């Protein structure tokens with residue numbers, strides 16, 4: 015009785031158009047030859063060239079990439095551990111506090127998280143820069159990793175681990191040999207999510223970074239405040255393109271590897 | 282013999298005709314007529330040219346293995362699937378164009394489909410409110426249903442606070458509350474344990490008689506179908522292969538498939554050797570010549586099989602086997618007891634005939650002491666009457 | 676040891692590292708925010724007093740404690756700017772959440788009615804924009820909404836308006852930006868609950884005489900309420916503290932509280948007041964945060 019009414023089709027189409035149209039416009043205008051962002055001057059790649067000659071922008075991008083890779087990796091390790099503790103640890107003292115601290119940052123306004131971390135770094139007199147931003151991003155993104163991995167772990171049939179232990183694995187081995195391979199897609203998805211969130215973050219990075227270590231969003235933000243610049247369109251298009259590539263590759267890979275398994279958690 | 286089978290109904294000797302009597306004027310129009318009904322899913326045909334008439338007030342069971350199209354048929358009646366061909370007539374009216382919420386038909390879903398956010402009484406009242414009944418009437422009917430199905434004291438509970446049996450009764454109450462012309466029940470008892478299932482079978486029969494409604498019950502459990510239904514339709518792979526009373530179905534199956542699907546049976550392949558008045562003789566490699574009652578239906582070839590129910594096979598110790606009786610002759614097969622299963626009310630014997638073929642016999646344990654039981658490896662004679670043999674196409 | 680608990684002990688050990696990390700980098704910092712919200716501004720580095728220095732001994736620590744005061748909170752209560760800012764944040768978040776629900780529900784509903792084969796594709800389509808940068812998405816709207824942007828050009832071409840409309844630096848632009856950025860957060864939890872609704876319940880409703888509309892309001896909608904709650908909280912809480920979107924798209928007349936905090940911190944370098952703002956904001960959001968945390972726990976840990 016799944017009936018696709020006209021109403022449903024319309025709302026879906028409008029919803030998706032709303033989500034994609036602005037991005038499409040942005041991508042198209044990144045190829046605009048004209049300096050005036052709104053006047054179409056023909057197709058051109060000049061803004062891409064401009065970006066690749068913009069040393070400040072490039073170094074900000076490099077900084078963001080480094081922060082992204084390091085913090086996503088740390089967040090994936092910590093977040094996966096947390097997910098295992100939450101789904102397999104039953105109850106332990108401080109569990110409520112633990113899960114509360116893991117779920118709260120998902121919705122906590124970034125200005126609060128950013129400010130509080132900065133005050134910590136100042137209080138312990140840490141030099142602000144790459145490491146402080148990385149720590150801040152790890153703290154934020156590990157919570158997302160936890161949720162993604164946890165929802166996969168929760169749906170995993172526990173009797174698989176029990177079977178492994180029944181066949182002579184100790185719990186650690188059962189985890190490494192049976193559980194981990196099964197949750198690997200969601201661990202990978204968690205890493206990806208952590209990486210993009212880190213690449214994306216403006217507010218927390220603004221608070222926790224120091225002079226000389228500007229991230230890409232901070233750099234873009236200071237440009238955007240002054241108005242639309244075609245070069246920013248080009249950068250944004252590059253970012254969108256690389257993300258699209260990764261998503262397509264990931265979904266193809268997961269389709270090929272597990273036709274029957276559940277897809278990794280959303281987000 | 283056939284006439285005898287027809288007459289037999291299980292309800293205190295009341296005949297089919299007597300049960301139909303109250304049905305007034307259009308008594309000769311069946312309540313439901315299915316005419317060459319077809320449903321395909323892609324290239325797969327789930328229901329194939331199915332024709333069936335169901336009379337008002339009848340308790341009809343659809344019996345068939347899992348996946349044979351029973352649910353699909355019910356869903357077409359309820360309006361959730363559109364037939365690809367054929368007609369569904371209710372009271373002589375084609376109901377093809379009527380959406381589910383306007384059909385005078387209700388369904389009890391296989392998984393009950395109780396609304397989890399509504400209490401028991403709100404679940405029962407749901408359909409009544411949709412019908413726009415006045416509030417007092419709704420209240421009265423809900424109370425009536427709650428009493429009828431013994432759901433007192435749980436009116437305010439939510440479905441997840443009920444046991445399986447209680448949920449089943451709420452689902453039934455909800456469907457009955459609208460007093461549909463036709464109630465469809467999709468495996469209503471499948472989720473219940475054995476004891477509860479047996480009680481509920483009796484309960485369903487009581488309700489159906491009390492309310493004078495027409496029930497179509499889907500089941501894959503033949504005992505359940507035989508216990509409850511006036512008539513049973515046996516389905517296989519989208520086809521309705523036989524429609525008959527329970528006794529007819531068991532004693533006079535119209536095909537080898539039905540014989541094997543309904544109850545245990547011995548099947549012996551053979552070839553018709555000779556026919557004379559009321560009798561045929563079948564030459565079989567496994568059991569020699571078997572004399573059987575002449576088949577009721579036409580056979581397509583003389584390559585046939587003989588079906589004998591295990592309880593119709595009698596056993597005697599080798600030396601004391603009965604002699605041929607005068608008239609038709611008795612079929613006698615010599616062999617040894619190869620296996621014994623004691624089941625309480627009966628004992629099943631596995632007999633290895635001298636030809637090497639296996640034969641099953643079940644013997645009612647009519648005495649507590651096992652004086653007339655057989656021992657393993659004992660030589661016996663298995664014998665059965667020609668009238669107990671059904672000759673079918675292979 | 677029962678089967679369910681086989682994993683318990685080693686799994687608990689897995690909690691150690693993340694627990695310490697979160698204690699150190701999530702919980703502890705709030706202590707500093709609280710402490711600094713009770714301090715005074717000075718022109719120094721760091722720009723507040725007192726600074727606790729354990730090296731100076733117990734007496735100095737005590738003296739420093741004595742100088743803590745509620746002065747900053749009094750300031751927040753007395754100055755209309757702050758109160759209006761909090762109010763505006765809450766109003767904006769409420770309105771945005773309402774719009775998000777109105778826009779997101781039909782989309783999520785449409786997704787849940789798609790043939791099963793198409794549903795994962797629709798879900799990916801909704802998620803993909805979420806993976807593209809937040810900043811980029813807001814920036815994309817600046818492209819569209821600016822004075823001679825594509826929206827005004829289209830409207831002029833269609834003769835809907837006779838002169839370009841001012842979109843940027845208005846509340847309209849801000850709401851568009853917020854709805855655009857948070858839409859996936861609304862759609863996904865809604866879709867998750869809608870897709871879980873057993874279709875036989877809808878058939879049962881139709882069987883019992885429920886028209887499509889009746890079935891929607893009496894069965895589908897009540898059963899989707901958990902998703903509505905999750906989506907609403909997932910959007911409402913962060914929108915209250917939103918900084919980037921109002922900063923880039925809304926006018927500067929009445930800032931949201933995130934902007935005010937940012938201004939106090941970066942422009943006025945008044946860290947104590949910024950901290951006090953954060954503490955009050957946290958207290959305001961505490962109730963919805965706790966509800967959200969419970970819902971999240973129940974959903975992920977399957978507790979009833």
Ligand SMILES: Nc1ncnc2c1ncn2[C@@H]1O[C@H](COP(=O)(O)OP(=O)(O)O)[C@@H](O)[C@H]1O
Nearest residue numbers: 322325327345346347348349350351352353354
């Ligand atoms: N919506 C559907 N799409 C495709 N095949 C279906 C659908 N519904 C049922 N079928 C197929 O039709 C056949 C009959 O199903 P069903 O009527 O449910 O059988 P049952 O007799 O067990 O109730 C099965 O093989 C089933 O796989």
Ligand SMILES: [Mg+2]
Nearest residue numbers: 351352391467
């Ligand atoms: Mg079925």
